[in-house]
Amino acid sequence: MTSNPATESPGLAISAAPMPSITTTHRRRLRAIWRSAGWPSHDIVDAELLAAGLLERREDVNGRTTLRVTDAGVHELVRTAEGHRSARSAHDALVSRVAATLARDGRIAWCGLSLRAWVTTPQADQPADAVPDGRWQMAMPDVYSVRQTSVAAYLLPVVHEIKVNRADLLADLRQVAKRTAYRQMAGALFYVLGEGVGDVDDIPPECGVIRAHGAIGSHARHAGEPVQLEVLRNAPTRAMDEPAGLPFAIWMALARLTPQGLPDDPQLPLIDDAPSVPPVDA
Template identity: 55%
Template structure:
C-alpha cells in the first residue's frame, strides 16, 4: 500500500464533494490502490470514482483530528488574550491587518492575521507597545508558518514585540528565529517564557489605527473576581 500524505487527503475531500469525475493521475491511482477510492461505470459507460467506506472512515478521522486541534488552538488563544487583559492591555482576536513588507521595487502589501494583538491601555501614543502573539498547537503548523518569511515580516511591521506561543511538546525556542519571543504553554496551565521577545519602538500607521477602530476588542472577562 502506498504511503499517503496531505495531498491524498485533500484529493479525497475534493472527490467526496464532487460528482466523482476521475483525474486519472498518480494521486488517484494511489488512492485506488489503497482501497480509499473505487472505479465505477454508469449506465452510459462513463467511468467515475467513488469514495469507499474506508475512505469515509479516513475522512472522519481527519475531521475529528482537525476539530480537536482547532478547539485546543482556540482555548490557548483565549488563555493568552486573558493574560494580556490582566496585564492592562486592550486585546483583539482574529484581526486582519495590512502590512508593507520589503523596500523599493520589492515592497508589497501582506495581510497579517495575528491570533492575539494587543496594545497598552494608555492615551500616550509612545507608550502603546503593540504586541503580536501567534499561537501554535501542532508542530506541522509551526514549521509551515516559519517557511513563510513574508508572514513573519508582516508581524514585525505591526508589533513592537512578536511572540510564538507553543503548546508543550511541539517545539521550543531552538525552532524559532531569534527575532521572536517564545513561550511554552504547559498542560498544567502555566506559561513559561523560554526567550523574551526583542522589543523595539513602533508607532502604528494610520491604516492600523483605522482597522482597530473598526474592530471590536475582546470582552474583558473578570474571572479572577470572587463571586458573591
C-alpha cells in the same frame, strides 16, 4: 488451461505492493472527489487511494470512468475532520487564555484582528535609494495587544502567534512574508508554544518564544482563563514610526473589535505610565 506466470518464471513473480500511507495530499484529493463529479486525474495519488480502498472506479453506459469515495473513504474523511476540529478547538482555547493572561497583566488584548500589510522585498542589485518591490500580505495575528497608557510612544504593540501543533508550527515558519507582516504591525512578535510543540531553536531569532504550560488537553475547562506563560526567549523590540504609535488602519481595526476581558472582572486593570518602554516579558 490458464498458465501461472509465477510458476513458469519464478524470477518474475509479482508480490503484493505494500499499502500506501495516507498523507495530507491524499486526504485533500479525497475531499475534492467527494465534492465533485469524480472525474479521475489518473495520477499516482488516485492510484494510491484506489489501492488503499478509499476510492473505487465506476463506469457509466458510455464507457466513461469516474471515481467514487467508498465507505472506508467516508470514514477517513470524518476522522480527518474530527482531528481538525479537535486541533482547532485546542488552538482557539489557548488563544483565549493567552489574551486573558495579557489582560490580567495590564495589557489590552484583541483576538481576531485582520489586516493587510505591505511587505517589501528588496533586491540585492537595487540602489540604496530605490523603492523596493512588495506585495500585500494578509496579517491575522492570534492575539494583538498594547499597553494601557496615555503616551503613544509607550504602547509597545505585540503580536502573539499561538501554536498547539508542531506540523502547524513548521508550516507557519516557512511563511516569511507572514512573519514580516506581523513585525511591521507590532513592536515585537512572540510565538506561544504548547508543551511538546517546539523549542527556542525552532524559532527565528527576530521572534520571542513563550511556553504555555499545561495548556493542551485541559483547554475545555479553562478556556478564557489565564494560563501559565514562561518566556524562553525575549523578543527584540522596535519603536513604531507612526506619530500616534500605531497606523490609522490598525486603530480602525481595533475599534471594530471588543478587547479580551477577564472571566471574573469585566474591568481591565490600570497601570501607571512608565518613563520608558520596559522589556516585554509576557
